[in-house]
Amino acid sequence: MKKQRVIGMFDSGVGGLTVMREILDQLKDVRIVYFGDTARVPYGNRSREELIRFGEESIAFLIGQGAEVIVVACNTSSATALPTLRERFNIPMIGMVEPGARLAVEKTITGRIGLIATETTVRSKAYSSEVSRALSKGSSPDDSVLREAWQQGEAAIALVKAQACPLFVPLIEAGLANSAEARGIARTYLEPLQANCVDVLILGCTHYPFIEPVLQKILGENVLIIDPAQAVVEELKILLQRMEGGGLYGPVEAPTGSVLGKKHWRARYYVSGDPGLFRQVGNTLLQEPIDLVEQVTPGE
Template identity: 45%
Template sequence: MPTDPRPIGVFDSGIGGLSVLKHLARLLPQETFVYLGDTARVPYGNKSAETVRLYSSQCAAFLLTHNVKMIVVACNTASALALDTLRASLTIPVVGVIEPAAREAVSRTRNGHIGVIGTRATVASDSYARCIERYAEGKTLHVHSRPCPLFVPLVEEGWLDSPATRLIAEEYLRPLVANGIDTLVLGCTHYPLLGPVLSSILPGVELIDCGECAAIDAQRLISAEPQELLHMPLISLYVTDHTPAFTMLARQFLGMPVDEPVRVNVEHLALSSDIR
């Protein structure tokens, strides 16, 4: 059993963070989780850095009302633009998704050509390229980044394997195929839900799930030993706006029954220090 009974907090701009929560629940089955999907303000990827930091601080402040012992920022845009300031404002651990995935990509690539796909904001921040360079340790690496802004709304609508989704994915990925990548970082927590489509377009390319990498980092912080599954993880779901696809995808991707999410308003919340 966990030594600290407080829950782990997780937030994302919407549905995508459920892929991170799935990995957390698998690796830490005895933990309790509080998940917030900021569905009223999705996507974060087309917002300014100041707005993303404000939204992230409000989501973190909500999770703190549940006395969480750790916050996992299950959103690449928020990890790119708000992680450092969240860490500076909080006394509990804050785990992002970019650093763990960058480390994994460096260790997996064979030919040194790493692709990164993400929202416009994540790609423009250059966060993955900087992290990959930091962990290169003398390797000659080439990072090929590509924004894929339509992927988030496709996932949010539940269009995970439609002909339209495949056509859009082929268009986005064509330059990365031409660049000869052998490793692709899914730089948005929504994107693993499109994994089967991406794998079919990129046979032989290693897909790096940033959420799984972040969950492994969280596990290391919580406990060095794998936890025995004694009961199903306890998960509380909150959203800032109800969307029919949220509950459907939550049940589908978590692989367990979940209660309907509770709608909350976080716009009045703030951390004690101004992180903007």
Template identity: 60%
Template sequence: MKQHVIGMFDSGVGGLTVMKEILAQLPELQIIYFGDTARVPYGNRSREELISFGEEIISFLIDQGAEAIVIACNTSSANALPVLKEQFNLPLIGTIEPGARAAVRATKNGKIGLIATEATVRSKAYTSAVKRVLTKGVFPEKDELRKGWQMEKAVIEVVRAQACPLFVPLVEAGLSHSPEAKGIARTYLAPIQEAEVDTLILGCTHYPFLASVIREIMEDRITLVDPAQAMVEELKEVLLQLELDNEKSFDGHRFFVSGDPALFEQVGNTLLPGQIHDVKQVSWDV
């Protein structure tokens, strides 16, 4: 059976949250996944480093047969995607605008929060994307808020963006549900609670691993937005434009990492039980 081959990458296991959502809706896809675990976390990296990492990984995924690339990393999407789109002649799908669309549709009071890496927060990519999708005609489901915004009587914006630098290392170490994770999450989420946001963007693909912890702290008073769900809709549109190469065949998903394959498999299988095996290590300059 001939199938589309999609490349995906993230700094580590976080992108598997996107892969899970894609496979739930598009189970026929074959995915080549790269986790840059030797260089995780990306949140403290410079824009130049993120572009360089993206160039290396996308080139590798293309060599492996990828027809389109899902950048399952908010930090890379926020800082490197515009440059990478100019350099590669195949579809590249990022997280930022899909996440902004979903958040705008979900909010009921216009106050959107963001938790993300330091680099994503610093880029203000989500703040810009929320403004951009509104001008494109994406509005909240609540009619009163939509009309208020159109009449310039209501504000819809990211009112609080909180960097959470310790979340990614916790997830990568398999400590998502540990007492340490809960204590750190309470500290990070306090400013979000104070800002009275009703919608919170999980602005890093690692953060859905912590969703139950976040919901417990926020007491279900907030809508969590995982950009992965909106990314699938964009991927569906891309697939309609791709012609299937009948000379290609691909058997099973493939996983590559730049760090420890065993740790990636152990943590990854907590999200995708039994689906991650035969993880291969690729050496990068770190």
């Protein structure tokens, strides 16, 4: 029987559930242990040092629960802390920034890419760097006209506008993603992106797919919204195939008392804050209801 791999995921709150949904829909032979650091949400205004510490605590907890792969389902942590976390843990990790930037490069038609993200992610300029890196590594637009013009030096492909959206995460965590307040704030945030004529918009925070219908209505059908979760799933598929083929990473022994000893489950949920609020908001997103959420304090 094929080994059922355990994926560990962490985010500042409910946002990472958007990534989890894509994984569960497309990968039937995995289990997911999810940790939402809801006691310390939002991460968007945290320092790099704090984000590294939070990441270390989250990853150590997930490994203790039997995780064999870590998905850093938080763009802010991916943009600032992931390189250091990879140095400190001998476990494969997938972040959000590189897959999202690569997908945006492939899907743009005009070469004008936009980004909405937390303040920390915008300041890091990680997405701008990854767009350039993706192009240098051989990624190119699916659109043949733009691809040919770019290859001949007649057109540019770049992230032309990054907009910080600090109010989105608190609204989403409060279950107000489709409120009149959210719609008004979204119009204000999107104005600079519309003024820069972007044709693709990267959702640079895993919370933002909650508000995607509001964003799409404001932007119109001519702007393609990029959810990096789709690209993360493709990268995860490749990684799991390598593991099954005897690649760099083999099976991880589950510690005594870990969730691996429990049968007939696909997902386990842990939070550092209020389990009830997480369950309430999370149930609006996932097709399978969240029945049990356990409160834990990583690092203690």
